[in-house]
Amino acid sequence: MASKTLKIYATSSLQPELYPEQDYFKLGYSYPDVNIVFDIPSNISKYTLKKLGYRCNDGANNYPITIYGDGTTWFGPLYCQHDTAYELNLKNEYTLRSLTYAFYGYTNTDFARFYGARHPTETYRPYITIEYNEVDISNLVLSSTNLDDDITVSWQGTCDSWTLQAILNGNVVKNWTGTTETSVTIPKGTLTTNGGWTFKLIGVSGDSKEITTTATLTRVEPSIISLEPDNVNQNADNNITVSWVTTNQQSYSLSLDNLSYSGTTADSLVIPAKTLKSGTKSMTLTITYTSSWGEVRTATKTVTFLAYATPNTPQLEDISIYNSATPTFNWTCSDAYTSYHFKISNSAGTEVLNTNEVVSSATSYTSTYALTNNGTYTIAVRVKNQFGLWSAWDSKTITTAFVVPNKPIVNIYATNKNSIVINFNIAYSDEFEKAEIWRKSPRSEWIRIAYNLDNNFTYEDEFLGSGTHYYKVRAIGTTGGIIESDVVNASISISNFNFANCDDLTQSIEFVGDPSVRVQEIRQIVTTIYAGCTAPKPEIGEVKYRIVTCSFTVEANEYDAFMDIFDSSEVILYRDCRGEKIYGKVTSNVTKTPITNSLYSIGFTFTEVSFIEKDMYKGDGNTAVVFFDGAYRFDGTLTFNGEGE
The missing domain is CATH 2.60.40.10 (Immunoglobulins)
Incomplete structure (x- = not known):
């Protein structure tokens, strides 16, 4: 520390100066005290007051004055001489931030003139000198x-x-x-x-x-830079490697599902194959670092990823004997799935039913194949999850035991209306519940065309094309037992080219002569040239339908009849002598070109629609064309009929 002296001039006079233009006060008995203020710099907190200086102008010689400081008389009587500077020696220590001195003249015979804080010449102003220790x-x-x-x-x-x-x-x-x-x-x-x-x-x-x-x-902090797999799908049928990059890691702990792992400085671990189930996984890594004085510091990072794995094998219900020819088989599976696949094989190992993939999360399947009474079968089911992975098959051997009704006796014959009449008789017994008619036509599989029928029934099948058609009648018992008739057949031959309203086959038109009918089969075919191949590879999709381009020479009344069918039909049935049978709609403008006053050439395009031809008739229902679930179909029920989109 060093001692330092500082001279501080007055900063204000707390009494109006009587003569501002000359900046002095009059001191005398009849004049007020003059308070002079000195401000100590803010950085000085303790000091010694060494000197107080002031200056007088002309006044009475030896004019007595007194100076007060903080209410105490410090000096006096002092005398003011004309234009004389005075300096008083002091030794007081202070910590005050501001000092005020009052100058007072105490005689009434004369007065002194005293310079204040606003004098334009700094050396004329009052001042103090202080001494302090400088930091x-x-x-x-x-x-x-x-x-x-x-x-x-x-x-x-x-x-x-x-x-x-x-x-x-x-x-x-x-x-x-x-x-x-x-x-x-x-x-x-x-x-x-x-x-x-x-x-x-x-x-x-x-x-x-x-x-x-x-x-x-800074202090040493642990940090996790990355943790993998992060938002990357993982096949849980294989080993999954978990890895991380960190700094200042002394130990770690990892949690995933109900699993936990821990260690010291390792930066990876392997989760064994088939440990995780399918689903979104949340994985959390925590690392620790302990300072030299024992403070434990941690860093944590959480990531998610999607695990996909072969679903667990479904479990078929614990039933070995079924009392129905078309039983319902149930199963359970601990994993979610989007499709199932069900199969039935007979005792000889021949597959009698195969659903292939069914897009459904159902937990049961009702057989559409009629099992024989007292038969032995092997059933099997597997499931597929959203990642396209199939589970293993679960299979078991079952037997059937049920009562069947009597065997149907069937007679059929073709009519001159391009239809076939099926007549059957089932000797009634208490075991009989209902009957069904099934048909197999050229280029089609067996379909059920009528159901919920009595034991004696006659049904006319009108929606037929040229060719031989096969029929069988199925009798169904009260306990689900099924017995089928012998297969019978009959043939019909369509003459010329026929268009009919599916809702009313009597509304039809037959074109004769030499029409032009060209059928084009549309298929979804894409050809791709792969590297290393010398020619394109065709890939055929599931899209398959027919477009018919028609041109007829007709009379005026035939044209009107055709347009009536065109205007009133939801779906038109086209049949011809060549064996074509197509459900469709006219999808172009109908052109009409006069040949003579009564003869015209007409042309149009007829496009096949998605049409499901089964369950056309329910015992006491009416056949009508409806649009449902993206396809046209016959509806023979009482509770759901009509048409519309």
Whole structure:
């Protein structure tokens, strides 16, 4: 510390100066005191008042005045001489931030003229001289920037007292105070946050002084840079490798589903194949680091990924004997699935039913194949999940035991209306419940065309094309037993080219002569040339339908009849002498070109529609064409009929 002297001029006069243009006061008995104020600089907190100086203008010689300081008479009587400067020696110690002195003249015979704080010449103004110890501190340094170390903050110079502040983001986090010391040791763990710190030292003696230094302080922190697999689908039928990249890892723990793993410095592990089930997985990794003084620090990261695996094998119900020819088979599966596949084989190992893939999450299947009474069969089911993976088959052997009704006796014959009449008789018994008629036509499989029939029934099948048609009648018992008739057949031959309204086959038109009817089969075919192949490879999709281009020479009344069918039909049935049978709609404009006054050439395009030809008739129902689930079909029920889209 060094002693320093400072001269301070008055900053204000707390009494209006009587002659501002000359800046002096009159001091006398009849005049008020003049208060002169001296402001001490803010950095000086303790000082010794050494001198007080003032200056008088012309006045009575040896004019007596008194000077007061803080309510105490300090000096007097003093005398003012003309244009004379005075300086008083003082030795008082102060910590006041402002000093005020009152100048007072106490004779009424004359007055003195006294210069105040606003005199234009600074040396004419009142002043004081103070002495104080000046703080001299510098070179503030840190021994380390590692928060896990003891950090010594040191400086040069001395002062009466000091305060050291540790500041982060403008906030004082910690204070230390002292007197003659020139360093502070901050124990490790006192400051805990990484970042840019400011250290401020405030030294105080007669005055005060601040010095600062900044430093980026850090401590060892664990961190997880990456954790994999992160949002990457994983096949859980195989081993899954989990890996991570970290810094400052001393130990780890990993949780996944109900699994947990732990270790020290490893950066990967393997989850064995078939450990995880299908679904979205949340995986959390936590790593730890322990400081030299025992503080445990952690870092955590969570990621998700989709695991897909072969679904668990479904379990068929524990039933070995079924009392129905078309039983319902049930199963359970612990995993979700989107499709199933069901098969039935007889005792000889021949497959009698195969559903192939059925897009459904159903847990049961009712056989559409009639099992024989007292038969032995093997049933099997498997399921497929959303990732296209099939489970293993679950299979078991079953037997059937049920009562069957009597065997149907069937007679059929073709009519001159391009239809076939089926007449059957089933000797009634208590075991009989209902009967069904099944048909197999050229280029088609067996379909049920009528159902819920009595034991004696006659049915006319009108929706036929040219060719031989096969029929069988199925009798169904009260316990589900089924017995089928012998297969019978009859043939019909369509003459010429026939268009009919499916809702009313009597509304039809037959074109004769030499028409032009060209049938084009549309298929979804894409050809691709693969690398290494010398020619394109065709790929055929499931789309398959027919377009018929027609051109007829007709009379006026035939044209009108055709247009009536065209306008009133939801679906038109086309049949011809060549064996074609197509359900469709006219999908183009109908062109009409006159040949003579009564003869025309007409042309149009007829496009096949999606049409399901089965279950046309329910015992007591009416046949009607409806549009349902994206396809046209016959509806023979009482509860759902009509048409519309």
